[in-house]
Structures are given as C-alpha cells and as structure tokens.
Amino acid sequence: MVRIKHRYILFEVLYPPSNPNHEEFVKFSETQEDALLTLHQASPSSINARLIISTIRKSIQEHYGEHGVGAAGLSINMKYWSNKTSTGIIRCDRESFQIVVGAITLINRFESNPVIIRCTHISGTIHKCEEYSIRRSKELIRLINNSALRTKGKQSSQFLLSLEESTSLKISDDDRIEIDG
C-alpha cells in the first residue's frame, strides 16, 4: 500500500519599510524591538488564504511556466493562516515542494503592499511544523522582551513581566532558535 507523502511549509509574511519617507527607515532601525515589530506586522484583512494561494500559483506560472503549474500548482493547500501574526502553513506534494518554495520567495507584493515571504520550516508532518512555530514564537517574545527592557524602561517591562507570568510561558534554553535581529 503506497502512502502519498506531503510536505508542510511554514512561512511568514514580512513587511519591510518601503515608504520613500526617510523617517520610517530611521524609526525602523532604531531598536531591535522596532525592527521586529515592523517586520512581523499584522496583515491587512484583505489578505486571506485564498489570495495567498492564487498569488503563489501566479508566481509559479511566471517563473516555472505551465509545467510548474501542472506539477505543483494544483496540490497546494492552505492549512493555517493567521492575519494577526502573518504566519501560515501550506501543504504541497513531496516532489514539488522546491518549486513551491522557490515561487514563494520570488513573490514581491500582495496587491500594492511590498512583502517578503519567508519560508521558515519544511517538514513531513504538520505536527513538527507546529512545534517549530511554537519555539519560534517563544524566541520572538523573548527577543522583544529583552529589547523592551533595555530601551523602554520600567513601565512596559513590568507589563511584560506580568504578561509572562500570566501566560506561564517558560522559555528554556532548549527552545532557543536563531531569529534575525
């Protein structure tokens, strides 16, 4: 009995500052916290699962042609998409996942928003993608916390500490993974 195997791609949509306004760039590069928050913004509500899938298909057609669409385009499925955190999980065939990843990275904009789509994890089971995403979120929270503690001062840091206690998120050394600063 042959099992059809898939690949689950965890990706996130990043919003780099693109305004010709000089101020935004300055603000973006001020602190680590600012940079992270700008990049990992919430997506506007116009971006939904269906739009992303169609954009990916268009991108495949543009860069990989008809053959690419035939091989990879039809088997793409959106398993999870969250607007607030701009992260999602896509499922595709095992043979064509490289086409999909390539096409995703070549996407420049979503309907007038310049974006960078970044594939952070590929795995054979959705379970492992979820686990990785959990670790990554925890690391992001830790980075933001540290940065906020350094710059904002006592007020917001106290709020952050209380938030941590209430959510009982334990960030241990094992959960550390590399995130761009």
Added chain:
Amino acid sequence: MPPPRPPINAKKARLYNSRNIRTHTTDASLVDKDKLNVPDFLNAREFEIKSFELAQLNSKYASSNRAFQSLPRVLRRRAASHNVKRIPKRLRAKAIREMKSSMTGTPTVIKKKHSRGRELYRLTMSRKLLNLGSKLKLLKGVPDKEVYGKKLNLRSKIKALSKQIRALKQLDTEVKSKLNNIVGSYDNTGINDYASRPTGNIKYYKRQRQFVWLPTHIWHAKRFHMIKQHGFQIPLSPTQKCFKMMSRQSKNDSILFDTSYYTSLIIELENDEDYESFLLNITKFSKSIPEKFLNGERSYNDWIYLDGQKIGKVLIFSHIQSHKILIRCFPSIYKDIFDYCKNAISNYTPSAIHDCQYSLGSLDLIGPLSLLSLSKVLHLVDKDSSIKKAWSKLSTVRDSKAIPIGFNISFDIMDSRLWKQPMKIKPSSDTNEYFDFVSSLSTSKLVDSTTIENLLTPEGRTKSYENQMSIKEIDREFTKIATRENSLIDTDIQHRSITPILISKIGPSSWTLIAPWFWILPIWSKLVRVSQIKPGGIRQIRQYNFERGCANFPNDYPWLRDGWNYNEALGEIKQKKYTKLPKRLVNDKRPDYKDIDIISPFKCDWNFLRNITFLAKLAGKDLNQLEINPKFAIYEDGNPIRELNSTHDLKRQCHELKSLALEGIRKSVIPIEIFNKKNEFQNKLISGDYTVPRASEIRFSRLPVIQISLELIKNGKLHDGARIYLSKVEPDDDVSIIGFVTSGAYNINLGIASGIGLVRADILKDSTITTLYVRNIGQTSIYEAKITTIHN
C-alpha cells in the same frame, strides 16, 4: 473555498475539530499596516501558540486508540490485543474495558483448571519442598548434596531437608550454619583445584545441572535470548530489534553486559622473586615487569603465553603487596590456563591457586557514558578519601582517550539497593581542575589495598556477604521512612554491607567491574534503571567490535584452537544444510558449486590455501608460470605422485592431500599460524629459503598469515568466507587465492561493507600493498577493498 460544513456525528465532529486550527479573528477595526504595539503583538503570538498546542492535543486523541496502540514500539507486545496480561499495569484497566465491550475478545479471566489426583499430589509435594528450602535458607543453612542429586525421589528429599532444619533449629553449638546471611550467598572457591558447580536455588537447580546460571540470569531470561556455551547460560541478544539502537548507544551513551561467565583464577605467591618470574613467564614482558603493573595501578590486557605460545587475550591484575595475581579470561581457554598455572606454581613454595569461576562476577560497560552511569549507582563507603574525589572527577570524563587502557581503581561500596533512584554526582565547573586531574592520572594511586585483599580472598568475600539484606527486608525498611526519601542511609539499619569492587579499563571505551558473585545482582538491578544504560548480549559485543574494525574472539582467530573449532563447526553445519536441501532448489538455494571437493564453499578453506602454497613451492615454480589447461598429466617413471606443471595438477594434488589428511597417524595440525617476526621457520619460508621435502609432509606444515581489516571502496557486498585475491582475476581461478575473509558484513558506522580477514604473510610482507580484491562465495563479481594490517 468556503470552509466545509461540520458533520453532525460526534466522532466525526471530533475528527473535524482536530483538523481545524483556530486563528485569532481579524478585527475589522484594525487599520491597514498598523504597527502593533508590544502588548498586542505579544497577545497575538501567545494566542497562536495556544491554538497550535490545542490542535496537537485534539489530533492526538481524535482517532480511536486502543490501550496498546498508545504505547511506544519497544513496549508493544504481539497479541496484546486479546491477552490483557501483556499490557503494562497502568493501562490494564482501560484494556479490560475495551475487551469487555468488544465482541471478538477473549474474556480476561480464564479459569484455571484445578488439577486432581496424582498431579495434585505432585504439585503439593514440590511446593512443600520449596517451602522447606526457603525455611532452611532463613536458618542460614545450605541443603545437603543428596537433596540435589537424582538418587532420592521427592519424598526422601523432603525428609532429608526436614531433618536438617530440625537439627539447625535445636541450636546446637556444634552444628554451625555455613552461611552468614539469609539470602543464600556464599563464596564458592576451589582451592588448589577446580571449584564445584554452584547449586543455586532449590527451585532452579535442575535447570542448572549442565549449564550454570549467571547471577542475573532470571532478569535476562525475561528479556533476552539465551545460549548455552562453555558451561554457562549466556545472554545472546535482547528479544527486541536493536541493531541500530545499539550502534547509536555505543557511540553516545553506554551499553551494559553481564560478563560473569568470564572465568578468573587467583594465584598466591609469597616470594617476590617467584612472583616476578612467574609473571615474566606468562606475559609478553621479557626482561622486567613495569612497576605500575606490579603495584596494581595498571592491569595487563594482552596475550597470555603458555609455553611460549599465544593462547588468548586475558586481563591480568597483579598486586604484589598482597602477593596475589588475578587472571581473567574467556571460559573456553580457562582449562588450559588453570592446568598450566597449577603446574607452574607447584615448583614455588609457598603457593596456592584459587579457582574463582563461581565466586567472582563481573559487569562490562562500553560507551562514553559508562563511568557516569556507574557513578550514579555506586556509593562509596569512605566519603572523604582521595579515591572518592578522584572517582567523582573520573565519572565526568567523557573523552575515552584521556584515561589510559589498563587503568585501575578500586574501592568499597555500600549496598546499591539502599537508594531508590540513581543519584547524580554534581560536576565541578572548574575546567582547570579537570585538566589537573587528567594529568595526575598517570601518577596517582587509586587502588585501595584493603579492598583488594577483601576482593581476592575467600574470607574477604565471605565477610562482604555477612548479613546481606534480602529484597523483602529492604522494602520493609523503605516503608518505615517517608516516601519522598530516596535512601535508607540516614536510618539505623542493623547492618550495612560493604562490597569490595575493582574497576578496570580494558579497551578504548570499555570498562569492567569485578565484584563478588552474589553482589552482581544488587548492583545490576539498580544499574539497569539508569536511563543512559541499555543491557546487551554477546551479539552486541560482536557488533561493537566489528563496527570499529576489531577482531572478535573466537571467529576471527582461526589459527587458535577455539577459532579453528568454531569455524570448522560452522562449515559442517552449512554443509549439512546444503546436502539436505531437495534437488528442485538446485538453481536458487543449492547452487552447483564448482570444485566442491577441492575447495570447500562452506567456510574459509585454510587447508586448501596451505596445500596450494606449499605444493607450488614443491613444484619450484611460480604460480603464473604454470599452464592452465594441460592435455594430460605427467608422471615420472615409477613415481606415483604426478608432476606439477599446471594449475590442474596442483588442484588434483590438493585433493589427494585432503584425503591423505584424514588417514594420517600423526595428528594434522592447524594449517595456519599468525606471522611472528621472531619465528625462524616463517622467515625462511617467506624469503624463499625453505624447500618442501615431500608432498606428504605438507599436512604438518603451517602457513604464516597476517590479519587485515578490509573496507570496500565502492558499493558492494562482503560476506563471511569471501576469497581474497591480489589482482583482478577470473572468478573461477581458485589457485590465485591469497586469503579469506573471516567475518564480513555491512558496517553501519562506515556506510560500506567491511570485514576482517587473513592473508598469506609472504605476499603481504612488503607493506606497499594497500588494496586487494575480494569475491564472495558462489558469486562472480570482484570488488576492490583497501586494507590495513592488524598487529597481533
């Protein structure tokens, strides 16, 4: 695509919910591209994490799961679905419920048949016998020999035991109990003679008549395949599949073996000169013995020489202060060593030899975490000594090369069962201390004299068994203290047993722990609960050696008597199997071997190799000068032995020699011998000075060989018995064989097939050869392999 409508059925609803991951709803009031402030951002992330975890939990329990399906692979048992006893206790209630609700399951309570009549009588009588046996043990008595024999029937045995018990109970001062404990531990040493077979528990005596049980036998019998060899029942391999797991364990954690079947003997020599001269006789040292070896700081892990002949690799521990030498060896060569030593020391007085086969047991550990795991279970008596400090530092050393082979450490430990869980020793974070310690290893003396005295004398061992606590007693003590407490060490138990042990490094990453026989089981029972340890059997030792390119005793040593017998036996078995196969399987499993009467396709035919080499020398011609297909054989006038002009002649003459060998008056010798530089005959042979006098003398000559380790260069298969050639030849060319592969298989460490083999010394003596060619038995493809010599 709009989300699919959720189904109505509860089960399906559960399944649907598990497949759906909830997301944080998007707020319509959220302005486009608004930079989140920190609390909103954190909230959003936190919600996502929670929803992922929830989704995982849902999917885990979505599919219907029976009790045994939720267990990991190693705990699952076949037919656990209808036999509830095969499921761990914590899941049994659930399994019983499932069974009751299912139609096909058999009821859990199977009514046991009640035996009647003669059967019932027999059962009650044997139960009575066992009861009497345990009563006797509680009175610290050992049952008489006649109880174990065959002559008495059940009734008479019961009578004899009852009589003994009555005598002991009367508290006669003349009738002294032989034991000093209630668990039945005693020291079974043979003084100046072989030790008598241990009898063990009355319940299991019958099974131990021919093959003695190791102290941990019952533990192994439940989890391992056992084999009967060398008079012991030895664990072969765990019942579960563990090939890759053991390969990983030996590289990252550690594997534990019960090697109490390794027999040991102790020699006592009071006179120091006699001591040293005896050691010079049996070890490789020729002029003087190193000081460290005499002191007991380092042990000797090499060949033992009996009458100048190498017999096998042994462990020799010498302690000149107590005038004792401990020799520990593989059981198949034990008899030779014991007889030889007994004769050798009879010239020296005063001297004694103790047979400690059944009084000293040992545990072997391999892997980088061996000492760490040991340190979790062994608790030293003397807490403040330098040895204790050295031991705690030693257990943190993971680099196997930091500690030299032969390194010894010995100390007294308390009963390991007084601690419920393994206890970690806190490592010191000072790296300077670590380096100081490692550099001081070469000079420090970590062998306690009193411990060695206690370990190597029967009186010392018997003293260690005094008031040894049974499991029942220990459990009783544990119930008295609080459940949180891990150990009984702070309570006032009547007696604290002290066990002398010796730990020695015997290989690049292997350690052995030597302790009195009846203390092995308590240490073992606690050691297997350490998470970094997995117990293994003989097959795992062989796998470990093979993966590192080391030779295994006995199959890779065919020039020794044990290796020769082993390989001959294997060949015979294969031949019998081959002849038994029916003719209809001729092409697949029963291939038509060519020249089956000249070179045997079932084993490494060393006789053939020796015959061919010496016949070629007799012919005086080089092998490539011979014709291949002659038209006829030439016989000199009157000479019944044909002239050797072609390879065909060689082969036929070989065949003649083979049949001659079977009917000789003088016993034929093992045809091969390991290459020894100092051997004159071998040197002459190799340089070509030696000439063979007669063909019939060939069967008493020995061909020198060198042991090599092979590794295939490209993909290919290597099996036992593969033929080794110097250059790429036709597959049916048997005459140009220069050696055989004694053990070959796929090596998971290297990712390519590898093996150990033996090659003619005259060809390999010039060390410029780095590659040879191999061909498996019955195959035509020839593979290239790179070789390295193993020095023996």
